[in-house]
Amino acid sequence: MKVAVVHEWLEHYAGSERVLAQILRCFPQADVFAIVDFLPEDERSFLKGHKITTSFIQKLPFVRKHFRNYLQLMPLAVEQFDLTSYDLVISSNHAVAKGVLTGPKQVHVSYVHSPMRYAWDLQAQYLRESGLEYGMKSLYVRWLLHKMRLWDANSANGVDQFLANSSYIARRIAKTYRREALVVPPPVAIDDFTPGQGARDGFLVVSRFVPYKRVELIVQAFREMPQHKLTVIGAGTNASLVVKAADGAPNITILPPVPYATLIEFMRSARAMIFAAEEDFGITMVEAQACGTPVIAYGEGGAHDIFSSTSSAPCTGILFETQSVESIVAALDNFETWERHLTPALCRINALRFSEASFRKHFMDAVNMTLATAGYGPVNDAPHW
Known part of the structure; x- marks a missing residue:
């Protein structure tokens, strides 16, 4: 069986690239396609020498730093990949990868990290x-996102099976x-944690300082609880807001990003x-759970999948209902009641459900x-799976 894997773009080794790495372990013979490839040499080892076929956008002016500005051309670009010789096409999608063209004798499985949030x-x-x-620029962007929505919804017809990284997605x-969509949680490098x-x-926050992370709410909550120590590690556009929320409280420490080994020790x-x-x-x-550390989290999105009790994984997290200071304070009080039951061993058991294997x-x-379902036999098991 000839296999093609279509990735959005290769810029840094991050979350979607971790998924790509595991897909390539399942299909080491696959050919890889991407809109652009600017992945640094020191981050390419997970590709195991795979040659990357890129689109015409790779050769456009100023593309290395500004390839996202070519969003309006990406649907066209992904449709130009010639995949006619492949039996199985796997797309890793958070923007346009699922829009590749396939025929009636081909099977297309799309792993979706998220539909285009900024367009929907x-x-x-x-x-x-x-x-x-x-x-005027706002009008143009609104028109562009409208066209992207139309294309995005239509291109979903070419997918035989959607896989989602959580029940929320x-x-x-x-x-x-x-x-x-079938839910297949993403791989987590459990053995590193x-x-x-x-x-x-003390308590810990590790996050980018961007609006949707709501780090300032956590900081404000701890400013009202001087008996609890909080360490916040991160950086981003909302850094000044996070520092302002702390207002010099002595129980709150804000640090820039730290080395990987140091981060694990904090966890x-x-x-x-x-x-x-x-x-x-x-x-x-999940990385926190792998370190044996309980989690206090907003009870929407993927947190429901991670902290739902099952016969093999008891609940090892405290979920709060609203993104508010009051809700976080109440969750801290609830945590103190249950803390002795949220043992490192149970946290670790929960994390193992999300391993790379x-x-x-x-x-x-x-x-x-x-x-x-499409009439093909199964791909045979092999040791590298």
Whole structure:
């Protein structure tokens, strides 16, 4: 079976690239396609020498720094990939990858990190945060996003099976494309995050300082609870807002991003990690659990998948109902009541459900089911899965 994997773009090794790495472990013989490839040499090892076929956008002016400005050309670009010789096409989609053209004898499985949030339900927020609420440029961007929505909805017809990284994203796929998706949680490098042996003290936030993360709410809540220590690690456009929210409170420490090994030590030594964002999934929550650390999180989005009790994974997180200071304060009080039950061993058990090996198994199960529905036999098991 000849396999093609279509990725959006290669710029940095981040969340969607971690998924791509595991897909390529399932299909090491696959050919890889991407809109553009500017991945640094020191971040390419996960590609295992795969040659990347890029689109015509790769050669356009100023593309290295400004390829996102060519969004209006990306639907056309992804449609120009010639995939006619492939039996199975796998797209890793958060923008346009699922729009590749396939024929009736080909099977197309699309792993969706999220439908285009800035084009659909978060358009108003995107325009507001980009300073594009008014003016001629705003009118152009609104028109462009309208055209992108039309194309995005239509291109969903070429997908045989959608896979979603959480039940939250599955609901967004149903709303956006009117299609059912199977949930396959993303891979987390569980082995990199292990419980520590030392004492735990204080609470921890690790996040980009951007509007939807709502880090300032957590900081404001701890300013009202001087008996609790909070360490906040991150950087971003909202940094001044986070610092202002702390208002010099002695129980709150704000740090810039730290080295990977140091970050893990912070996770291992915290009483709990706190998240106030509505996440598509929430990989950092699972990394915290792998370190044996409980989580206090806003109870929307992917947090429901991570902290739903099952026979094999008891609930090891405290969820709060609203993105408000009052709700976070109440969650801290609730955590103190249940803290002794949220043991490092139970947190670790919960995290193991989201390992890279678990992803590969569930991903291959979904692919084989789709192939069977299309009349193909299953892809045979192999040791590297």
